[in-house]
Amino acid sequence: MNKKLFFSVFICVAMSSGLYAQKMRIDTIAVAILDRMSVMIGDLSSCHVTVKSNYDVRSQHLGLVKHGDEEQLYMQGPDKLLIRSQGDRGDRNIFYNGQMLCYYSVEKNQYATIPLSAPIMEMIDTVHKLYNIDFPAADFFYPSFVDDILSESNYLIYLGMTKVDGKDCFHIAGTMADKSFQFWVSDDGLNLPIKMAIVYTSRDMNPQYEATLTDWQINPVLPGALFEFIAPPKANTIKMAKAPVKK
Amino acid sequence: MSAKIRDMKSSFHILLFLVTAFFVVALLAVPAETSAQRFSHSSAGGGGRPSAPSQNFSRPAPAPVNRPAPAVNRPSPAMSRPAPAPVENRPTINGGSYNAGNHNYNQHPVAARPPVNVHQNVNVQRNVTVHENVNVYHNHYQPPHAYVYHPYHPYYWGHNWHPVGFFAASLATDAILLSIANQQYYYDQGVYYQPSSGGYAVVAAPTGALVSFLPPGYETTSVGNDEFFYYGGTFYIDTGNGYQVVAAPVGAIVTQIPDGAVQQNINGESYLLYNNVYYQPISQDGQDAYQVVQLN
Numbered sequence: 263m264n265k266k267l268f269f270s271v272f273i274c275v276a277m278s279s280g281l282y283a284q285k286m287r288i289d290t291i292a293v294a295i296l297d298r299m300s301v302m303i304g305d306l307s308s309c310h311v312t313v314k315s316n317y318d319v320r321s322q323h324l325g326l327v328k329h330g331d332e333e334q335l336y337m338q339g340p341d342k343l344l345i346r347s348q349g350d351r352g353d354r355n356i357f358y359n360g361q362m363l364c365y366y367s368v369e370k371n372q373y374a375t376i377p378l379s380a381p382i383m384e385m386i387d388t389v390h391k392l393y394n395i396d397f398p399a400a401d402f403f404y405p406s407f408v409d410d411i412l413s414e415s416n417y418l419i420y421l422g423m424t425k426v427d428g429k430d431c432f433h434i435a436g437t438m439a440d441k442s443f444q445f446w447v448s449d450d451g452l453n454l455p456i457k458m459a460i461v462y463t464s465r466d467m468n469p470q471y472e473a474t475l476t477d478w479q480i481n482p483v484l485p486g487a488l489f490e491f492i493a494p495p496k497a498n499t500i501k502m503a504k505a506p507v508k509k
Numbered sequence: 510m511s512a513k514i515r516d517m518k519s520s521f522h523i524l525l526f527l528v529t530a531f532f533v534v535a536l537l538a539v540p541a542e543t544s545a546q547r548f549s550h551s552s553a554g555g556g557g558r559p560s561a562p563s564q565n566f567s568r569p570a571p572a573p574v575n576r577p578a579p580a581v582n583r584p585s586p587a588m589s590r591p592a593p594a595p596v597e598n599r600p601t602i603n604g605g606s607y608n609a610g611n612h613n614y615n616q617h618p619v620a621a622r623p624p625v626n627v628h629q630n631v632n633v634q635r636n637v638t639v640h641e642n643v644n645v646y647h648n649h650y651q652p653p654h655a656y657v658y659h660p661y662h663p664y665y666w667g668h669n670w671h672p673v674g675f676f677a678a679s680l681a682t683d684a685i686l687l688s689i690a691n692q693q694y695y696y697d698q699g700v701y702y703q704p705s706s707g708g709y710a711v712v713a714a715p716t717g718a719l720v721s722f723l724p725p726g727y728e729t730t731s732v733g734n735d736e737f738f739y740y741g742g743t744f745y746i747d748t749g750n751g752y753q754v755v756a757a758p759v760g761a762i763v764t765q766i767p768d769g770a771v772q773q774n775i776n777g778e779s780y781l782l783y784n785n786v787y788y789q790p791i792s793q794d795g796q797d798a799y800q801v802v803q804l805n
Contacts, residue, residue, distance in 0.1 A: 297609040304606030307599050319794055322728055329794070339600035350795065367655065374655055383603045405603045412612050500655045501778070503789060503802060 288412065292420040292434045296408045296445070298453045304405055308338040310479040313398035315349075318469035326467050333398040340381045342489040345398060356395070357491035358385055364491035365395070365502060373493060374502040393502050399473055402455045414438045423449065426456045426474065440464035454478050656778050657792040663768035666726050666741050669698040672768035673742075673784070675711040677702065689715040699724040699741045713784050714743040718754040732760040742767040742783055757786040761801045762793055775804060 303309075313333045318326040331349030336342075341360035347353065353368035358378070363385065366373040376393070378385055383404060389395050404410060411418065418436040424446070425431065431446040432453075441464070446457035459472045663672070671677070684697035694715055695702040701718070702709035727740035737758055738745040744761065745752035770783035781788040781799065788799035 293612065294610075297606070297612075300606035301609045304601055304603055304609075306602050309602060337602045339602040340604070341600075352795070365655065370657065372655065372657075381604060403603050405605060406607045408606070409608055409612055500657075501776075502655060503791070503800060 287417050287419055288415065289419045292418045292436070293408065293412065295420060295432045295434060295447050295453070296411065299402070299447045299455055300405070300407045302453050303403060303407075303455075306337075306339070307481050308336075308484050310334070310336050310477070310482055310484075311399070311475050312477040313473050313475055315398065315471065315473035317471040318467075320467060320469060326469055331398075335398055336484055336488060337382055337403070338484050338489070341379075341385070342484075342486070343382050343385070343397075344489050347398070355491075356397075357489055358382070359486075359489040359491075362491075363389060366491060366497075367500075371494060371497045372500045373491070373497055374500045375491075376502060392504055399455070399458070399475055401458070402475075411436065427476070429456060431456050437463075452478070452480065655791065656789055657797075658779055659790050659792070659797040661766065661770060661772060661781055661790075663770065664765035665768065666699060666724070666765075669700070669724070670741055671700050671711045673711050673713055674769065676705065676708055677711070678708045680709055685720065687715070687718050687720075689718050694718065696720050699727075699743070714741075714754045716754050716756055719748065719751045720745075720754075721751045723752050728764060730761045730763060732758045737761055739763045742769075757784075757801045759801050759803045762791070762798050763788075763801075764796065764798050766799055780804070 313335055314330070315333070316328055316330040319329050321327045329350040331347055331351055333348075334344075334346040336344040341358070343356070343358040345354075345356040347355065352370075355364075355366045355368065357364040357366070361377070361379050363376040363378050364373055365376075376389065378388065380388060383400075386397050386400050386403075390397070390400075401407060415436045415438055419434065421433040421435055423430060424433045426446045430449040432449055434445045434447065436443055440462065442461045444457075444459045445455060448454050448456050455475055457472070457474045459470065461468055461470050665672075680695055680702060681697050684695040684702070687694045687696055687701075692715065693703070694712070695709060696718065701712050701714045703712050704710075723738055723740050723745065727738050727745075730737050730739055735758065736747070737755070738747065738752055739761070744755050744757050746755050766781055766783055766788055770781040770788070773780050773782050773787075779790065780802070781790070787802050787804050789802045791798050791800045
């Protein structure tokens with residue numbers, strides 16, 4: 263009887279330890295696919311992509327309400343960026359010519375400028391931290407994207423092939439402490455990101471963010487004037503409010 | 510003799526059970542990812558860029574039987590990517606990807622790390638805290654809160670709410686007596702009172718006051734990772750034992766400002782000053798709102 267009890271306990275402990283071990287999975291195929299994608303992006307000298315996003319905004323009385331934006335993203339290395347954004351948050355443009363960032367509200371005909379001289383990603387990081395401005399699909403453009411994912415992921419799994427808008431894609435999913443996420447990477451040789459989805463599992467009501475990236479143009483010739491902001495007639499200057507310092 | 514045979518049978522059963530249990534445990538303990546890890550990484554990128562310590566794979570390649578190949582042309586991590594052109598000749602949009610195929614798997618924070626199973630020689634140790642302080646996922650698509658003027662309409666939180674300065678001859682019987690910094694206050698329905706001229710005058714909420722409930726109509730606002738509750742011009746945090754009055758957190762966004770705010774023109778922009786806190790008019794999700802700012 264004691265032996266049976268001993269073996270039962272032994273089996274239970276072993277099973278639970280095995281299951282516990284399975285609570286972390288980093289799939290190197292997923293890593294390889296993301297690596298390939300990141301390397302491809304890192305080799306681009308310029309690009310254009312359309313980012314269509316929808317996201318949940320919490321309403322006090324209505325719960326989660328879906329909103330959406332469509333953004334045209336133009337980048338030219340090392341330090342030029344243009345974002346033309348339309349959607350529920352209004353028409354907004356962000357110009358960056360390597361020396362000055364300009365945020366322009368088309369509807370309000372207002373603009374704010376921030377003197378800044380840095381490569382694109384440093385600028386994005388700085389502006390995000392200082393002014394809480396987020397850039398569409400910026401995560402994919404971080405050179406440390408894969409390292410960053412790995413540093414926080416509990417799970418990172420390649421799920422298989424699927425189609426997004428008729429395009430064959432690698433489907434990757436993962437979890438972190440506060441969110442779950444999914445990436446779709448094109449299986450067309452270029453291996454560019456096609457879609458991402460995030461569920462914020464630690465936030466109230468688990469809001470979601472989803473973005474699809476279409477109309478990829480690789481190394482297009484972009485005129486320098488594209489990134490220059492010229493204030494329209496009667497445009498007013500506004501002051502960009504700094505984000506609170508996070509403790 | 511029969512006793513010996515019984516003992517031998519018993520021993521044999523125990524041995525058989527042990528062996529079976531061992532295999533069952535071994536099978537259960539093998540993680541599914543081992544069948545997924547079909548490639549070993551080699552350093553394929555990051556020329557001239559910072560390189561993480563090479564990962565320490567000592568595991569032999571598993572047999573490729575447990576997981577079907579996802580696609581014939583799935584990219585291989587080991588493919589040799591040509592070294593990127595020098596940045597000065599062909600600047601790339603982000604300077605090139607870091608550590609492709611050469612990731613440091615030891616970056617995971619300890620707190621979120623159960624031990625990786627050790628039944629195989631998968632040495633993907635995550636037991637070293639080299640947590641890069643780079644948050645991949647920002648708060649997506651929070652708009653920049655530029656100054657957007659809209660007129661001030663004093664807000665009233667229902668008939669039980671009263672602005673600072675309001676005089677009440679008497680209080681509800683269930684008003685709660687609070688003692689903060691040797692001062693006595695009465696709390697009722699999100700409003701704070703102090704005795705005055707034979708009655709009670711509404712005063713600003715004393716910082717540190719702890720109340721059990723907030724009336725309906727409060728809103729929540731987040732600053733960084735902190736969540737605040739806002740009602741009647743007062744900010745609270747949830748302590749677990751109740752709601753505690755705190756100073757207005759810079760960056761907090763609220764939709765209403767109570768009666769009693771004063772408009773101030775600063776550098777051509779109109780701010781609201783309420784209870785010594787500046788509120789900047791902004792637009793959030795297409796709706797008028799205010800953000801707590803610190804003006805130096």
